[in-house]
Amino acid sequence: MSDVQLHPVQDAWKERALIDKAQYDEMYKRSIDDPEGFWKEHMQRLDWIKEPTRIKAVNFEYPDISIKWFEDGELNVSANCIDRHLKDKGEQTAIIWEADSPDDEAQHISYQQLHAHVCKFANVLKEMGVSKGDRVVIYLPMIPQAAYAMLACARIGAVHSIVFAGFSPDALADRINDCDAKVLITADHAPRGGKKTPLKANADKALKKCGDDVKCLTVKRVGDDVDMQDGRDFWLHEMEETVGNDCDPVAMNAEDPLFILYTSGSTGKPKGVVHTSGGYLVWTSMTHELVFDYHPGDIYWCGADIGWVTGHSYIVYGPLANGATTLMFEGVPTYPDASRFWKVIEKHKVNQFYTAPTAIRALMGKGDSFVEGHDLSSLKVLGTVGEPINPEAWEWYFHKIGKGKTPIVDTWWQTETGGHLITPLPGATDLKPGSATNPFFGVKPVMLEAESGKVIEATEAEGVLAIADSWPGQMRTVYGDHERFANTYFQQYQGYYFSGDGARRDADGYYWITGRVDDVINVSGHRMGTAEVESALVSHPKVSEAAVVGYPHDVKGQGIYCYVTLMAGEEPSEELRNELRNHVREEIGPIASPDLIQFAPGLPKTRSGKIMRRILRKIAEDQYDSLGDTSTLAEPEVVDDLIVNHKDLK
Numbered sequence: 278m279s280d281v282q283l284h285p286v287q288d289a290w291k292e293r294a295l296i297d298k299a300q301y302d303e304m305y306k307r308s309i310d311d312p313e314g315f316w317k318e319h320m321q322r323l324d325w326i327k328e329p330t331r332i333k334a335v336n337f338e339y340p341d342i343s344i345k346w347f348e349d350g351e352l353n354v355s356a357n358c359i360d361r362h363l364k365d366k367g368e369q370t371a372i373i374w375e376a377d378s379p380d381d382e383a384q385h386i387s388y389q390q391l392h393a394h395v396c397k398f399a400n401v402l403k404e405m406g407v408s409k410g411d412r413v414v415i416y417l418p419m420i421p422q423a424a425y426a427m428l429a430c431a432r433i434g435a436v437h438s439i440v441f442a443g444f445s446p447d448a449l450a451d452r453i454n455d456c457d458a459k460v461l462i463t464a465d466h467a468p469r470g471g472k473k474t475p476l477k478a479n480a481d482k483a484l485k486k487c488g489d490d491v492k493c494l495t496v497k498r499v500g501d502d503v504d505m506q507d508g509r510d511f512w513l514h515e516m517e518e519t520v521g522n523d524c525d526p527v528a529m530n531a532e533d534p535l536f537i538l539y540t541s542g543s544t545g546k547p548k549g550v551v552h553t554s555g556g557y558l559v560w561t562s563m564t565h566e567l568v569f570d571y572h573p574g575d576i577y578w579c580g581a582d583i584g585w586v587t588g589h590s591y592i593v594y595g596p597l598a599n600g601a602t603t604l605m606f607e608g609v610p611t612y613p614d615a616s617r618f619w620k621v622i623e624k625h626k627v628n629q630f631y632t633a634p635t636a637i638r639a640l641m642g643k644g645d646s647f648v649e650g651h652d653l654s655s656l657k658v659l660g661t662v663g664e665p666i667n668p669e670a671w672e673w674y675f676h677k678i679g680k681g682k683t684p685i686v687d688t689w690w691q692t693e694t695g696g697h698l699i700t701p702l703p704g705a706t707d708l709k710p711g712s713a714t715n716p717f718f719g720v721k722p723v724m725l726e727a728e729s730g731k732v733i734e735a736t737e738a739e740g741v742l743a744i745a746d747s748w749p750g751q752m753r754t755v756y757g758d759h760e761r762f763a764n765t766y767f768q769q770y771q772g773y774y775f776s777g778d779g780a781r782r783d784a785d786g787y788y789w790i791t792g793r794v795d796d797v798i799n800v801s802g803h804r805m806g807t808a809e810v811e812s813a814l815v816s817h818p819k820v821s822e823a824a825v826v827g828y829p830h831d832v833k834g835q836g837i838y839c840y841v842t843l844m845a846g847e848e849p850s851e852e853l854r855n856e857l858r859n860h861v862r863e864e865i866g867p868i869a870s871p872d873l874i875q876f877a878p879g880l881p882k883t884r885s886g887k888i889m890r891r892i893l894r895k896i897a898e899d900q901y902d903s904l905g906d907t908s909t910l911a912e913p914e915v916v917d918d919l920i921v922n923h924k925d926l927k
């Protein structure tokens with residue numbers, strides 16, 4: 278990557294920043310040499326009901342994985358995100374809400390108002406029978422009630438599990454059932470990009486596949502008619518009239534679960550990633566403050582959806598724990614047109630803006646005219662997350678949006694990590710476009726040889742990325758399946774947390790994430806297990822076999838490429854392609870919609886019947902010359918057919 282230009286820390290960034298290079302070096306060293314002392318100090322950023330005396334208890338040795346931080350401490354996450362700010366910041370805006378339509382007036386919700394809403398909401402949940410430890414599934418649009426619902430759960434010790442509003446009824450039902458939720462929270466409709474998703478109707482379909490005792494609480498967002506089933510379905514606004522205003526936060530152990538969030542892996546159904554209370558909040562609040570260089574009074578905007586971990590950690594928990602003003606946006610970057618992001622930044626004088634490379638590439642593709650004429654001078658820090666950013670998009674973001682004056686923090690992390698692990702700090706890190714740069718405090722990245730698992734000691738290295746020790750924000754288990762947790766992350770490379778990503782470390786020790794090395798693909802920053810799409814495809818009666826791989830896509834980063842073998846007697850057609858595409862959308866949701874479907878009379882298999890995905894990946898990437906050894910295939914000739922058909926498809 279010698280063609281990549283170095284962007285050194287500018288004086289203005291250094292002046293403003295909470296952490297400079299010397300501090301970073303000193304703090305990083307201490308965090309590694311003396312984690313107990315380091316975290317004993319930094320846990321003080323939270324209000325504890327009972328201050329922890331035991332800081333870290335971790336075992337990374339397979340199979341007895343155990344991760345505990347601050348284990349004898351007690352706190353309440355909602356009290357840390359709301360109550361403790363009331364004295365000094367009661368009147369300050371906690372949440373700015375910008376609706377899908379620019380014609381709807383924005384809302385400014387103060388900490389005082391947030392407190393009132395969350396207490397009411399918590400009392401409604403209690404009234405519906407929810408108590409400490411119960412699971413609540415949240416299936417909502419990007420509306421303030423989504424944050425109220427999360428914080429209300431945290432207030433009473435219930436464990437929330439948010440399901441992205443773009444997921445289908447089937448996917449929603451699977452998640453409700455997996456965590457055995459007591460209540461589902463939804464809305465009548467979800468407006469997005471000028472269209473509406475019928476959330477309550479989706480919820481009704483999902484609930485048909487769930488136990489009779491699951492209750493449903495509905496937020497009125499749009500006001501359209503929906504079906505309400507007596508005894509099962511309740512309106513939030515009606516319930517709120519029947520409950521009191523006050524709700525004391527419950528004391529929770531630091532290791533009590535805060536939420537479950539389902540994410541895709543390389544095999545089987547999505548895993549319920551479990552995050553707990555104390556370590557997660559220390560981690561998200563500290564990274565939010567230092568990575569975005571957040572100062573009191575700043576207006577901060579993370580453009581993610583709360584259905585993903587980015588929304589959990591960096592719209593709700595991190596910012597609110599810091600008493601920040603966090604902007605929540607219901608819409609999409611291209612509605613009404615491709616200037617919406619820039620209009621929102623101008624309107625609310627946003628200081629920090631955080632989005633995904635796919636959005637940057639899409640907007641860059643629409644042309645600079647959508648940016649021009651907007652006053653973006655409030656911006657101080659830009660961020661990216663979700664996938665590697667190509668230097669071209671980085672430079673566009675830097676020059677066109679940041680006017681060459683704001684640092685870009687390219688934050689590498691995962692649902693599993695709770696918050697940022699490898700990231701620049703605005704006043705400390707010289708930037709290289711496309712590199713997530715250096716580890717955050719307490720993070721010990723290691724590069725391993727993929728095959729042997731040997732640690733690569735040389736600074737310059739290429740291999741798989743693992744982490745040698747725990748950090749407070751790490752996931753603790755897979756809900757209901759601790760064995761799967763150990764097997765997924767700690768078995769292949771023993772003694773380490775394995776990220777599933779490949780990476781390169783350059784001569785300066787900077788990390789460059791190269792993408793997943795497992796059967797997970799990253800589509801527009803959304804994580805998709807190829808196995809999930811395959812099982813959706815083969816559940817269609819006309820499909821006998823399917824293999825799904827990622828391929829490079831200009832805007833989405835990766836697209837979903839499906840090889841499909843039909844049942845005997847079925848004929849390939851454009852119509853069938855659409856039918857299969859719709860089928861996958863129904864099984865999983867629009868985000869899993871196949872980009873390309875290639876009908877393949879045969880798939881490349883070993884003699885023992887295993888599909889050679891490596892070959893399929895290479896064909897999808899147009900890399901016909903590097904298919905590798907095909908002589909071990911049961912029928913090597915299928916490869917030529919696949920290539921011919923692939924060329925026709927594109």
Ligand code: WT7
Pocket residue numbers: 540585586587661662663664665666687688689690691692693713776777778790792793799802803804
């Ligand atoms: C995967 C995790 C982290 C919140 C959003 C996605 C990829 C994430 C970066 C980055 C290169 C990145 C990795 C990772 N990824 N951030 N800055 N540079 N790749 O969370 O759905 O759990 O996906 O996203 O491949 O493993 P997720």
